[in-house]
Amino acid sequence: MAKKTVCERALEQGEGILRLAPAWVPRSFCIPGRRIKLHPSDYYAFGGERGGIDERWFSSTTPADNGPLTSENEGLSFMVFEDKGSIEKVLLRDAVGELKGGLIGDRLWKKHESWPMYSKFFDNQEPLPHHIHHREKHAALVAKTGKPEAYYFPPQVNNHGGDFPFTFFGFNPGTTKEEVKQCLINFTKGDNKITALSKAHRLELGTGWNVPAGVLHAPGSLCTYEPQKASDVFAMYQSVIQERAVVPEELLWKDTPSNRKGDFDYLMEVMDWEKNIDPDFYKNNFMKPVPVKPLKETKENGYQENWICYKSKDFSAKELTVLPGETVTVKDSAAYGLIMMQGFGKMGVWNIETPALIRFGQLTNDEYFVSESAAKKGVKITNLSKTDPLVMLKHFGPENPDLKF
Numbered sequence: 273m274a275k276k277t278v279c280e281r282a283l284e285q286g287e288g289i290l291r292l293a294p295a296w297v298p299r300s301f302c303i304p305g306r307r308i309k310l311h312p313s314d315y316y317a318f319g320g321e322r323g324g325i326d327e328r329w330f331s332s333t334t335p336a337d338n339g340p341l342t343s344e345n346e347g348l349s350f351m352v353f354e355d356k357g358s359i360e361k362v363l364l365r366d367a368v369g370e371l372k373g374g375l376i377g378d379r380l381w382k383k384h385e386s387w388p389m390y391s392k393f394f395d396n397q398e399p400l401p402h403h404i405h406h407r408e409k410h411a412a413l414v415a416k417t418g419k420p421e422a423y424y425f426p427p428q429v430n431n432h433g434g435d436f437p438f439t440f441f442g443f444n445p446g447t448t449k450e451e452v453k454q455c456l457i458n459f460t461k462g463d464n465k466i467t468a469l470s471k472a473h474r475l476e477l478g479t480g481w482n483v484p485a486g487v488l489h490a491p492g493s494l495c496t497y498e499p500q501k502a503s504d505v506f507a508m509y510q511s512v513i514q515e516r517a518v519v520p521e522e523l524l525w526k527d528t529p530s531n532r533k534g535d536f537d538y539l540m541e542v543m544d545w546e547k548n549i550d551p552d553f554y555k556n557n558f559m560k561p562v563p564v565k566p567l568k569e570t571k572e573n574g575y576q577e578n579w580i581c582y583k584s585k586d587f588s589a590k591e592l593t594v595l596p597g598e599t600v601t602v603k604d605s606a607a608y609g610l611i612m613m614q615g616f617g618k619m620g621v622w623n624i625e626t627p628a629l630i631r632f633g634q635l636t637n638d639e640y641f642v643s644e645s646a647a648k649k650g651v652k653i654t655n656l657s658k659t660d661p662l663v664m665l666k667h668f669g670p671e672n673p674d675l676k677f
Contacts, residue, residue: 278360279367282353283375287620288646290375292609292639293350293361294630297327297336301508301519303397307429307495314632318343325632331609331641331667332390333365337504347504349390352635364641376607377644380669389587391499391609391667393429394491399436401510401519402466402490405483406527410542411505413529421500422559422581423491424480424589428613428626428663434493435514438472439481441489441557442548449540456509456536459524463512473554482557482583486544497580497611499587499667507542559583562677564590574598579675580665588672594655594662604647605673608666612638615662618654620646624662642666 282290296310300323304315308328315324322341329336329347336347349364364387373381380388405419423439443452447469455466467490473481475494483489485501488509508523525533532538550556561578563570570576574595581589594600594617616625625637642651655662 277370278353278362279351279370281355282351282362282367283371283643285353285355286622286640288643288649289620289622289651290364290367290641290643291352291354291622291637292331292364292641293352293635294639295329295332295347295349296325296632297329297338297347297392298322298325299327299338301517301523302326302400305395305397305432305434305493305495307431308393308395309429309627309630311629311631317632326395328393328395330391330611330639331364331387332392333363333368333387334390334502334504351641359635374645375641375643376669380607384670386502387669388502389499389667389669390502391497391589391611391665393495394498395429395495396491396493397434398514398517399438399493400491401508401513402440402470402488403506403508403510404488404542405485405503406505406507406542407485407544411503411527414505414527416505416527417501417503418485419501419503419505420485420584420586421483421498422480422584422587422589423483424497424559424580424591424665425475425477425494426497426613426665427477429495430477433475437475437492437494439475439490439492440467440470440472441481441483441553442487442550443469444471445549445551447549449545452543453536453540456524456539459509459511460521463515464510466510478561480559480580482559482581484544484547484557484584486542487547488543497589497665499581499589501586507539509539557583561591564674571595573600575600575602577602582675582677586670588668588675590666590668592664592666594653596655596660597658599652599654601650601652603650604642604666604668606668607642607644607647608668609641610639610664610666613663613665615655615657615660617656617662618652620652624653624664
């Protein structure tokens with residue numbers, strides 16, 4: 273019999289659940305909000321020229337696209353296998369490639385041959401520029417995939433709101449294409465004032481937003497949980513943030529085919545114009561939590577579970593709360609990644625806990641990946657606290673069979 277691989281042994285050891293290591297990502301154009309539990313001394317662990325760490329990526333098989341200085345495996349999650357004091361790490365991307373349907377399920381493997389989403393914490397002190405993630409047809413021109421995404425604002429990582437807890441989406445109804453194009457032409461002339469054509473929405477903890485590909489958005493300064501399609505494609509359309517931070521022109525043309533750079537008509541083509549000027553954008557994209565099952569039923573069984581991201585076919589997410597002292601078994605029809613937000617306890621064979629402070633490079637017990645078979649069988653979770661809820665966020669791939677609305 274052939275010797276089992278590290279990935280096979282890890283999946284067996286975890287009874288279908290893999291432990292993951294933290295994946296930290298810096299952004300040169302961002303100022304960390306310092307709410308993602310990284311040690312205060314480590315926010316510039318990649319070096320000052322790389323910028324501060326303001327993102328942690330979850331269940332990621334997608335490399336970060338941070339330009340020529342991007343480090344090896346930046347943005348990629350590692351599976352952790354620990355046996356008799358010896359630790360081995362394997363890229364989750366490689367584990368998926370080896371275990372295939374045995375990890376993510378045959379449905380996803382046969383269609384995508386990869387884990388086609390990831391999630392992250394976005395933690396910036398200031399708002400981001402008004403920017404766009406390309407749709408499939410435009411991303412394909414630079415050998416990438418389009419990127420819809422979604423936001424959820426967890427109370428546990430928002431002890432402060434940052435400088436501007438408001439997000440601009442799209443453009444005001446009645447805005448013309450000529451007005452937007454002129455803003456893009458003015459990009460190198462100082463503040464191009466593109467957000468003057470948009471509307472900012474106040475961000476509310478415990479709620480979220482759906483952001484279709486092709487829609488301009490300037491994320492506010494709350495720490496945000498962001499499930500999204502497996503891509504890091506984008507372009508910045510705003511030139512100055514808060515009258516002091518200048519966006520490099522190269523980011524305006526990021527992910528533009530070389531033969532279209534300098535062509536402002538192409539930048540206009542990237543936008544899904546109708547979605548950007550949708551008068552019902554709030555109605556169509558704002559998300560309040562929706563109970564997975566009636567609250568009375570789940571509370572009687574020791575837990576609460578809500579859909580928190582549910583308006584995209586490309587991914588979805590849930591928030592699971594296990595009440596103090598309770599043991600529950602929760603079933604799902606699809607594989608998922610998870611990040612602990614509050615409390616501690618047991619999940620299957622694993623000890624799970626929510627760290628207060630994490631050193632750069634430190635392993636944790638707060639992030640896992642649940643195989644489809646384990647999810648369908650049911651994951652047993654015990655909250656070992658008598659006073660504190662145990663809370664986790666769960667991110668799923670496309671076309672979740674449990675998402676019925």
